[in-house]
Amino acid sequence: MKKIFLSIVLVVFMFRTYADEGMWIPLLLGEQVYKDMVKKGLKLKPEQLYSMNHSSIKDAIIIFGGGCTGEIVSDQGLIFTNHHCGYDAIANASTVEHNYLRDGFFAADKSKEIQSKISVRFLNRIEDVTQKVLDALGKTEGMERAQKLIAAQGSIVKEVTGGDEFKAAVVVSMFKGNQYFLFVYDVYKDVRLVGNPPESIGKFGGDTDNWEWPRHTGDFSVFRVYMNKDGKPSNYGADNVPLKPKYFLPVSIKGFKDGDFSMIYGYPGGTNRYETSYGVKLSIDINNPTLVKLRDVRLKYMFDEMKKDPATKLQLASSYASIANYWKFYDGETKQLLKYDITGQKQKTETEFIEWAKGKAEYENIFSDYQKNYEAWRPYATQAVYMREGIMGSPLLAYTASWSGLEQLLNKKDASKEDIAKAISNAKTARENFLKDENKKSDQNILASVLMMYNTDIPKEQQPAGFYESLFKNFNSIDESPYKKYAADVFENTMAFDGSKWNDFVANPTVAALQADPAYKTTMAFIKNWNGNYSSKNQAFVNKNNDLGRLFMKGLFEKEPAKMKGTYPDANFTMRVSYGNVKSYKPKDAVFYDFVCTLSGVASKYVAGDYEFDLPAKFLDLYKAKDFGDYIDKKYNDIVVCFITTNDITGGNSGSPVINGNGELIGLAFDGNYEALSHKLAFDKDLNRTICVDVRYVLWCIDKLGGAKHIVDELKLVK
Secondary structure, eight states: OHHHHHHHHHTGGGOOOSTTOOOBOGGGOOHHHHHHHHHHTOOSOHHHHOOSSSOOGGGGEEEETTTEEEEEOSTTOEEEEOHHHHHHHHHHHOOSSSOHHHHOEEOSSGGGOEEOSOOEEEEEEEEEOHHHHHHHHTTOOHHHHHHHHHHHHHHHHHHHHTTOTTEEEEEEEETTTTEEEEEEEEEEOOEEEEEEOOHHHHTTTHHHHTTOSSOOOOOOEEEEEEEOTTSOOOSOOTTOEEOOOSOOOOEEOSOOOTTOEEEEEEOOOOOOTTOOHHHHHHIIIIIHHHHHHHHHHHHHHHHHHHTTOHHHHHHHHHHHHHHHHHHHHHHHHHHHHHHTTHHHHHHHHHHHHHHHHTTOTTTTTHHHHHHHHHHHHGGGHHHHHIIIIIGGGSHHHHHHTTHHHHHHHHHOTTOOHHHHHHHHHHHHHHHHHHHHHOOHHHHHHHHHHHHHHHHHHSOGGGSOTTHHHHHHHHSOOSSSOHHHHHHHHHHHHOTTTOHHHHHHHHHSOOHHHHHHOHHHHHHHHHHHHHHHHTHHHHHHHHHHHHHHHHHHHHHHHHHOHHHHTTOOOOOOSSOEEEEEEBOOEEEETTEEEOSEEEHHHHHHHOOTTOTTTOOOHHHHHHHHTTOOGGGOBTTTTBOEEEEEEOOOOOTTOTTOEEEOTTSOEEEEEEEEOGGGTTTTTOOOTTTOOEEEEEHHHHHHIIIIITOOHHHHHTSOEEO
């Protein structure tokens, strides 16, 4: 059966059933998918899209940092990606005196480019390792299978990379464990900031416009990757030289029209489109609303402090942006899942599967087992979200959780002085990094609120034994909230903030001192409660779901082989290509959304001094003078700022190149639309849109606004 199923999976990329849906592995596009791309407007040959022996578009696409996509756009290693992808590097390069987030930055020449901690990965090759992995797994299930899978993946990766820090590899599951691919990468660790627009451009519209269309955000930043003089990847070095890439994307400033072909390469992070109705319902009922509620509290207290002081705003900017992004996403996802009755749609498919599976021993109990698995886990699902988004949502508690490893080492009778000294040194470095990013006022308020919410929302029998009894006994009063008093005491007395106490501990590290620390004591009360009572339940739930999901997918291919030939694997942060069209849409009755928005739209939203809609004075001067240069769109007599396409993307595609039929860059993908925020679980073929910043706006910002035409001159422009 293994070989039979593998052959089925390998041909699924040859057919397509839904308009514009699909995140396809470039290596396995197949003849029919390619023909469909040509029909929509692609002018390139298959080997220009992906080739192992010759340079191709895939060689210009990179993993940028830990979770974004970037593209090489010059023969000197220049990178375009999103502003929010480079946000942390820009923030780290900024000071109150030289605030590159607020004011923008463009290096006058290569010597002025700023070192960052970012690394990038270029895809070297893809290899099908299904048989090797399945042989290692055998007929195991549950935890045994999960452990064997980790071992098999680790063994394959180690064999490929051999400990080389400039090579990386990952073995990923396709179709819920029915197929496995090895992706091998070359890693470059010298990546420098070349430029970025002011935050008022790069984040224009802020949370208000996030996930909305029309969108007027100049979401881009520019970096450069360097190699050593021998042409090899290396760490940062003053004598390193710009990368000579295998391939870079030409940049089109010709523009496009409604209906034109669009193609997006990138690294979509994760979808679960074969999720069951039980999983969708759990998201709607518990996971999403709990996450949104907890993030809402964190954002409120962070914003309260950020608006008081520019230094605090700079300190918390990156963390705030990250938390806010998916706060709105999961709120919108829940609404769309309900609006379009995704649960009901899933149940219809499941009912048909159950009827087909009758009498088939391998499949007939899948959904009764799913039901039991979710019923067993559901009472503890809120606890899981609270641990991740609530307890660990306090930066102080998340930081002090790292002390648990030190406690374990100090408890070891045979721990060497050298090991302890090394651990203490690491702890000192971790504390320095923590204090650099920590805002005590907002964090103290977060802790007080989270402790109160946990006590309200988590059943008493699931709470840490004795924790709240002790809290109320020692911190109760008529005048002040016990939660606030408790949080104030933690922040006042923890050695995380007290240099004298910390130095005393470093000089004489003991388990007793750790366990007496109020922050660590709080953290461990919840962690020990989770680890001792609920972690194993969560792991059992996940493992059982994985086993059932693997069988369900296998059954679907047997049930409807012709229909399933149009199926693509879920996104898992491996290189994919999607294709569609630039396209306007009607989100609801009597409403029409055009496929572009312009500089005039940016100016019309301008509110002087506003946190989300302010603009630089130079921007307004250039707009009033109609100084658009070569970047003007003659149809609109304006600069096109953003546009929308029907491409299928998800998180991880941020920074992905939007490419026309000739293989030329026309924009950078950075968002999805609110009407289709259910896209991780279900693709909407009518309403799904990808929001992209037009490359002409990017170039206008670099050239006219930033005064850095030398960067534009480095590109291969197609006029």
